[in-house]
Amino acid sequence: xxxxxxxxxxxxxxxxxxxxxxxxxxxxxxxxxxxxxxxxxxxxxxxxxxxxxxxxxxxxxxxxxxxxxxxxxxxxxxxxxxxxxxxxxxxxxxxxxxxxxxxxxxxxxxxxxxxxxxxxxxxxxxxxxxxxxxxxxxxxxxxxxxxxxxxxxxxxxxxxxxxxxxxxxxxxxxxxxxxxxxxxxxxxxxxxxxxxxxxxxxxxxxxxxxxxxxxxxxxxxxxxxxxxxxxxxxxxxxxxxxxxxxxxxxxxxxxxxxxxxxxxxxxxxxxxxxxxxxxxxxxxxxxxxxxxxxxxxxxxxxxxxx
Amino acid sequence: xxxxxxxxxxxxxxxxxxxxxxxxxxxxxxxxxxxxxxxxxxxxxxxxxxxxxxxxxxxxxxxxxxxxxxxxxxxxxxxxxxxxxxxxxxxxxxxxxxxxxxxxxxxxxxxxxxxxxxxxxxxxxxxxxxxxxxxxxxxxxxxxxxxxxxxxxxxxxxxxxxxxxxxxxxxxxxxxxxxxxxxxxxxxxxxxxxxxxxxxxxxxxxxxxxxxxxxxxxxxxxxxxxxxxxxxxxxxxxxxxxxxxxxxxxxxxxxxxxxxx
Numbered sequence: 431x432x433x434x435x436x437x438x439x440x441x442x443x444x445x446x447x448x449x450x451x452x453x454x455x456x457x458x459x460x461x462x463x464x465x466x467x468x469x470x471x472x473x474x475x476x477x478x479x480x481x482x483x484x485x486x487x488x489x490x491x492x493x494x495x496x497x498x499x500x501x502x503x504x505x506x507x508x509x510x511x512x513x514x515x516x517x518x519x520x521x522x523x524x525x526x527x528x529x530x531x532x533x534x535x536x537x538x539x540x541x542x543x544x545x546x547x548x549x550x551x552x553x554x555x556x557x558x559x560x561x562x563x564x565x566x567x568x569x570x571x572x573x574x575x576x577x578x579x580x581x582x583x584x585x586x587x588x589x590x591x592x593x594x595x596x597x598x599x600x601x602x603x604x605x606x607x608x609x610x611x612x613x614x615x616x617x618x619x620x621x622x623x624x625x626x627x628x629x630x631x632x633x634x635x636x637x638x639x640x641x642x643x644x645x646x647x648x649x650x651x652x653x654x655x656x657x658x659x660x661x662x663x664x665x666x667x668x669x670x671x672x673x674x675x676x677x678x679x680x681x682x683x684x685x686x687x688x689x690x691x692x693x694x695x696x697x698x699x700x701x702x703x704x705x706x707x708x709x710x711x712x713x714x715x716x717x718x719x720x721x722x723x724x725x726x727x728x729x730x731x732x733x734x735x736x
Numbered sequence: 737x738x739x740x741x742x743x744x745x746x747x748x749x750x751x752x753x754x755x756x757x758x759x760x761x762x763x764x765x766x767x768x769x770x771x772x773x774x775x776x777x778x779x780x781x782x783x784x785x786x787x788x789x790x791x792x793x794x795x796x797x798x799x800x801x802x803x804x805x806x807x808x809x810x811x812x813x814x815x816x817x818x819x820x821x822x823x824x825x826x827x828x829x830x831x832x833x834x835x836x837x838x839x840x841x842x843x844x845x846x847x848x849x850x851x852x853x854x855x856x857x858x859x860x861x862x863x864x865x866x867x868x869x870x871x872x873x874x875x876x877x878x879x880x881x882x883x884x885x886x887x888x889x890x891x892x893x894x895x896x897x898x899x900x901x902x903x904x905x906x907x908x909x910x911x912x913x914x915x916x917x918x919x920x921x922x923x924x925x926x927x928x929x930x931x932x933x934x935x936x937x938x939x940x941x942x943x944x945x946x947x948x949x950x951x952x953x954x955x956x957x958x959x960x961x962x963x964x965x966x967x968x969x970x971x972x973x974x975x976x977x978x979x980x981x982x983x984x985x986x987x988x989x990x991x992x993x994x995x996x997x
Contacts (some may be wrong), residue, residue, distance in 0.1 A: 443854065452844035647838045650798065651899065652828035653855040 434570030458637030466673025756806030784959035831900025890921035
């Protein structure tokens with residue numbers, strides 16, 4: 431017996447072995463391929479949908495702001511002081527100052543007819559406060575008004591502040607709804623990921639089960655675990671890659687034929703920023719290959735215990 | 737073949753069982769305090785009814801099972817000292833033949849035999865040299881490209897023997913090699929095993945075919961309920977008899993037609 435301890439990783443041999451296995455076990459291989467394709471199509475559709483939903487929720491939340499109106503007689507010096515004070519508040523991302531004149535111009539643009547009749551400018555100097563997180567809008571409002579102080583406004587942040595916009599109910603609702611949407615989307619994404627991994631893993635296990643006798647024989651003639659495993663891992667990689675390519679073709683055709691014409695006619699659909707097709711392709715190929723190769727290698731472990 | 741008949745010196749033993757016991761989970765005794773030794777280049781039969789422990793001995797020898805008690809040595813090496821990772825390398829020194837052949841169904845005869853060499857990292861050139869050789873020895877030269885399901889039972893068993901022997905292992909185990917075969921084919925298989933034994937390979941054959949064993953007059957280990965109940969290592973037989981003499985003796989009692997080896 432010659433000592434044959436050289437690590438024999440012969441890629442060409444393993445590749446030939448996995449090709450042979452796929453040719454000879456066409457039905458289980460095809461089942462695995464179909465499973466990967468279908469699962470990846472679902473994932474490929476779902477990723478942009480989740481992203482669009484979250485994007486929509488985020489853009490709605492980004493619009494949450496607190497408006498502070500200065501008193502009619504506020505001087506530019508007072509405005510500057512208020513601006514500095516507002517900026518100093520915690521959780522404030524930015525404060526945008528809009529002078530009386532700017533406010534009037536903006537309002538006129540929106541509704542020229544109504545403002546054409548006015549002789550003077552009824553609009554106050556306005557400060558738009560954008561909180562760093564939409565959830566902070568209400569605390570900021572309270573901080574400006576003076577928490578818990580219901581007297582005639584002397585506890586306000588500044589004497590020259592007339593009022594603070596009151597959208598408490600709207601903001602509250604908006605926050606609840608968007609949070610719900612975000613959590614639901616994340617939950618669905620997690621469920622889908624788990625389901626995909628289980629589904630692909632199960633299919634692989636099934637095709638391995640059909641070949642457990644073969645594995646037993648290999649072990650009997652002295653094949654090492656990895657010698658048996660490599661062809662399966664390569665096979666998994668090929669199946670995963672082919673499945674991903676199939677899914678991408680289907681998704682690409684669908685996108686070109688259905689989504690793109692719709693999006694150009696109807697700007698609404700294109701609005702939320704979603705993953706680019708190239709990145710989606712990368713994600714699908716990578717996850718297909720990884721899940722299926724790892725799945726093959728790991729499911730095999732059970733059958734290697736001979 | 738340098739065979740020294742006589743008391744077995746332990747260091748010359750290929751297989752040595754000392755007080756080996758194994759009890760299965762269901763309470764069934766696989767082996768009970770089995771002690772025996774088999775010398776190099778010996779041809780030994782192991783007989784006993786189903787469940788007597790023959791297969792347990794085989795499975796212990798390929799380290800598919802671990803004994804709960806006792807020591808098993810193969811070529812002087814204590815099997816319990818072989819770590820799990822080394823088991824595949826250990827198995828390459830042992831050829832194994834089973835009752836149900838255990839061929840790979842989706843490979844040709846040639847590829848089935850070649851696989852045993854591919855596993856050990858032989859080059860394609862070596863494989864191209866060795867596989868036809870061993871298939872000629874086993875009389876399968878014309879069946880190279882057939883698949884196992886296109887062969888008769890005897891032919892399939894020849895393939896499995898060819899696969900077991902292609903590495904020229906020092907030890908060949910055969911677990912009921914003729915269990916699925918008719919008597920005439922069984923004699924062919926026994927002849928083949930004997931021929932392999934004549935090249936110096938130690939052969940251990942488990943069978944429940946008493947008639948065949950009695951006729952062959954080799955050393956016999958009889959097992960019953962996990963115990964060695966008979967060990968006839970007597971000089972009843974001629975160790976160096978030719979394959980022809982061996983086979984003709986197998987046939988006596990059946991008929992006396994001259995065999996055409």
